[in-house]
Amino acid sequence: MQFYNIKHPDERVSFKQAVLQGLGREQGLFFPSSLPEFTPEQIQELLALPFQERATKILGAFIGDEFSEAEIKELVTKAFNFPAPVVKVEDDIYTLELFHGPTLAFKDFGGRFMSQVLRLLAKERKITILTATSGDTGAAVAHAFYQIPNIEVVVLYPKGRISELQEKLFCTLGGNIKTIAINGDFDACQALVKQAFDDQELREAIGLNSANSINISRLLAQITYYFEAYARLNTDKPVLVSVPSGNFGNLTAGLLAKALGLPISKFIAATNANDTVPRYLASGKWEPNKTQATLSNAMDVSRPNNWPRIEELFRVKGWSLTQDLFSAPVSDETTAQTIVALDKEGYLSEPHGAVAYRVLKDHLQPGQVGVFLGTAHPAKFKGEVENILKREIALPEQLAKYKDLPLLSANLDADYELLKAFLLAEK
16 A cells, blocks of 8 residues: 655655655655555454454555565564553443553554564664654653664653653663753654754665654554454443544544444544644634643643644545544643542543543443543653652552663753754764
8 A cells, every 4th residue: 555645645655665754745744545444344353353363454454565464463463462451440431551561651552563664674774763752652662672773763852841750761771772851842852853854864864764653654553452442342332432632643543443444433532731632623723832731741742743644534534523523621630630530439540541531531421432541551650640649659660670770861952953963973
């Protein structure tokens, strides 16, 4: 299958080229040239399969003309070697726990699949991955690519705006993983990445690639766990899925799962105070405000990169944004209250999952089943959660072993020339 640049539809590339290139001309996002669709009978057959076998068939529908089924199975087996359980929280409300991978966040799915694809492609050329993170992407990408030959990784993150444990998890590795604390917010980091991709000289000099959710390989990988959620629910009731949304890659993947034929009734985009999308759906005006720092910091994004893909998907499918997608913001005060309420019900959550639960709980109607995405382990936000609950929470081994290691990050102002000099010096 080919993938086209949403900004310049005449630019069409293969899956492999889209993965290597990351972005098209003028920072355009790649989108499938045709959307596969399974019949209801095929959907039922898929839902009956084990996760890895099902994921192989789903991803094969998009990239099967460039990789053999055996190759896709190998990629999937190496990338998705951890579970994605569905846990009952209360009657008719469940959570899909996506934090059982090596960095305890949903980004492990996309990051690890992309790393396996690039592991094959890097045999032919050196690759430098440049990515920005608002929290969990950095750790997932760093660990997925750590010590993979011929691949260098540079991660930008907003200094002082991610949790201490998030920072420790990916800024202590060293080796082929370079990290830079930027004096600015996530949008400033993202803008620097975009500038780098617009610099043709730099792209060619260092073999530039991106591992953000803008990369098509990460996006396609995330489709697979929506099928897993539906399979584990095993219900005939209408299913609503609430997605904590910042850069909107996770929601895009869910909507692609629906486009494939997965019978999810409705998606909910739950945001924090950075509410560009809820306001846009209400008013029809795209008016990003200055990014605000919140408890759910991985969602502190006011200009979500993946939104053009969502609009393109709705255009292609003939769906209505206002009728087929619901979005609402949740304040920090309500987020904290929700963490307390969930804890009293016996479920320990963190801010992002709490945001998704809150909007789902408020929107769910009798006769419906709701699923909210648990995108990170509560211990990744240990300080925030403990402050809210007024008690200590246990630290899993994946985090404990990094807690006392020294940070290896550089520190730069949000200045493109400084970043370019850093990247060329690492060449």
